[in-house]
Amino acid sequence: MNCTISSGFLPGRNPLEIRKIGFRYNFVDGFVQFSQRAGGKRCIRCVRSCLVTDAEDFEVGRFIGSYGFMNVTSYSSLNRGGFSGGGLYQMEASYSTEDIERLKVQDVGEGQVKIRLYEGRISKGPIRGTRVIFKVYPGLRAGGVEADMMAANEVNCHAFLQGKSGVSQNIQILLGGFETKTGEQWLAFRNDGIYSAADYSKITSEDIFKYRNEVGQISWNPMVWEEKMRRRRKFVLKLLYGAMSGLDFLHSNERLHQSIGPASVVLNTVMEKDVNYLVPRLRDLAFSVDIRYSSFDTSPGMLSEGLWRRASAAGTLTLLEKRAFGIADDIFEAGLLFLYMSFLPFCEAGAVDGLSLQRLFEGTFQLDLEAAREYCLEDDRLREAVKFLDLGNRAGWELLQAMLNPDYRQRPTASAVLSHRFMTSTAL
Numbered sequence: 001m002n003c004t005i006s007s008g009f010l011p012g013r014n015p016l017e018i019r020k021i022g023f024r025y026n027f028v029d030g031f032v033q034f035s036q037r038a039g040g041k042r043c044i045r046c047v048r049s050c051l052v053t054d055a056e057d058f059e060v061g062r063f064i065g066s067y068g069f070m071n072v073t074s075y076s077s078l079n080r081g082g083f084s085g086g087g088l089y090q091m092e093a094s095y096s097t098e099d100i101e102r103l104k105v106q107d108v109g110e111g112q113v114k115i116r117l118y119e120g121r122i123s124k125g126p127i128r129g130t131r132v133i134f135k136v137y138p139g140l141r142a143g144g145v146e147a148d149m150m151a152a153n154e155v156n157c158h159a160f161l162q163g164k165s166g167v168s169q170n171i172q173i174l175l176g177g178f179e180t181k182t183g184e185q186w187l188a189f190r191n192d193g194i195y196s197a198a199d200y201s202k203i204t205s206e207d208i209f210k211y212r213n214e215v216g217q218i219s220w221n222p223m224v225w226e227e228k229m230r231r232r233r234k235f236v237l238k239l240l241y242g243a244m245s246g247l248d249f250l251h252s253n254e255r256l257h258q259s260i261g262p263a264s265v266v267l268n269t270v271m272e273k274d275v276n277y278l279v280p281r282l283r284d285l286a287f288s289v290d291i292r293y294s295s296f297d298t299s300p301g302m303l304s305e306g307l308w309r310r311a312s313a314a315g316t317l318t319l320l321e322k323r324a325f326g327i328a329d330d331i332f333e334a335g336l337l338f339l340y341m342s343f344l345p346f347c348e349a350g351a352v353d354g355l356s357l358q359r360l361f362e363g364t365f366q367l368d369l370e371a372a373r374e375y376c377l378e379d380d381r382l383r384e385a386v387k388f389l390d391l392g393n394r395a396g397w398e399l400l401q402a403m404l405n406p407d408y409r410q411r412p413t414a415s416a417v418l419s420h421r422f423m424t425s426t427a428l
Contacts, residue, residue, distance in 0.1 A: 051159065052122060052176030052188065060134060061119035064194055067263055068114045113147045114138060120188065122175065131191035132175055139183025146302065150286035151177075151185035153303060157255060157288040164253060170246030172266060172283040192281055193269065197239060197337070198262035198354075200270045201344035204232065208384075209348040229346070231272040233388055236341050239265065241423050242280030247334055248414035250288070256326045258287040258307065260333040262340050262354065291323045314408060328408035331417070335403030342396060346384035361404075369401045395422035 052058070118134040137151040158174035161167065173190040180186065211228070243265045250257055257264075264284040269277060289304045296319050300308050311325040339361060340354050365372040373389070376382040389396030399422045405411050417423060 055178035057124040059121050059123045064117040066116045132188040133191045135187045137185040154286040157285040168249035170242045172281045193267050195267045195270045196263050197265040204345040205349040235272045235275045238278050239280050244417050246282035251414050254292045256289040256330050259284050291326050328411045331411045343385040351381040367404050369397050
């Protein structure tokens with residue numbers, strides 16, 4: 001993530017040349033209506049919510065960072081029984097095209113939608129002083145119609161979920177938004193942390209490198225090291241449990257995430273000593289898909305047509321089978337998150353990265369995790385990751401194999417993942 005810091009809060013109207021209305025928000029009988037802008041193709045959706053939509057009620061602070069997406073539309077290997085491949089995977093701006101090309105895939109493209117993040121706060125109204133994170137979608141000229149659709153889809157999904165009773169603490173909260181004169185969509189989320197699971201992994205991998213190459217050379221203490229790894233295992237398990245709880249909430253409310261990754265899990269702390277206060281939250285619902293039966297009565301939109309095309313290719317015929325495929329597709333992506341978090345925080349910086357890890361397991365070992373484990377055992381740099389997955393008589397490998405099962409029908413539900421012995425801390 002590329003970060004640039006500017007000092008102080010800026011008034012909401014400068015320098016953004018803001019206009020108050022982007023999406024048209026109309027409050028009718030306790031509902032919010034989201035209607036299309038002139039010339040757009042968004043349909044009206046009504047959801048129960050209460051959002052701040054006046055730009056003058058916000059103040060914009062420092063720039064936090066930016067990220068984009070890469071679109072994987074088909075794979076050249078392991079095309080068996082519904083292999084996940086049509087989602088949009090979050091990608092830090094620092095990845096080069098060479099990194100992307102290392103994936104064993106076909107039709108990989110870097111999306112034109114680049115998201116910017118800013119700190120800010122609400123300056124007026126009943127929740128004045130509330131700290132927010134602005135997620136900025138580019139205007140039509142820079143991001144095309146896709147950016148507009150992503151912003152509308154994200155607002156609609158959050159407002160729908162927040163209208164439900166018993167909102168999950170593991171889903172980021174949308175507080176409002178506005179549009180600038182240049183067409184940028186600024187969505188304001190409650191600031192529950194600026195770090196992601198990807199940031200945590202980077203910090204911890206650098207910590208291992210520093211400990212082994214600086215501290216360890218002076219005074220290597222096996223007991224101190226083991227305590228460090230014990231805290232790390234506990235932190236990662238709670239992170240994964242929170243992310244899966246958020247996904248379970250989405251699925252229970254008939255929504256798919258479709259963009260799960262380490263950058264889509266926001267953390268309120270990255271300090272392992274504060275693990276008892278850790279609350280992971282899913283964000284980035286721009287690609288979320290409505291899987292209520294009524295939603296199948298309309299033609300699929302641009303953001304979900306790839307999912308249903310792959311569902312048809314996997315042999316789904318009925319609506320029940322299509323829904324099951326969509327849920328299983330989310331579980332596969334969650335399995336890749338599980339894989340990422342099982343390795344990167346336990347390996348020193350430079351030993352492995354997310355793209356090469358995914359290529360190793362999907363391409364080289366064809367998701368044969370027993371063979372992958374034997375390979376990893378031969379590399380001392382991956383030893384702690386293997387030990388983590390070996391907890392509970394290899395319970396981690398067992399769960400990971402189930403989530404990454406090539407046959408979508410055999411993958412567990414999010415609820416089943418949460419009840420697995422590896423996730424219930426008995427492995428510790």
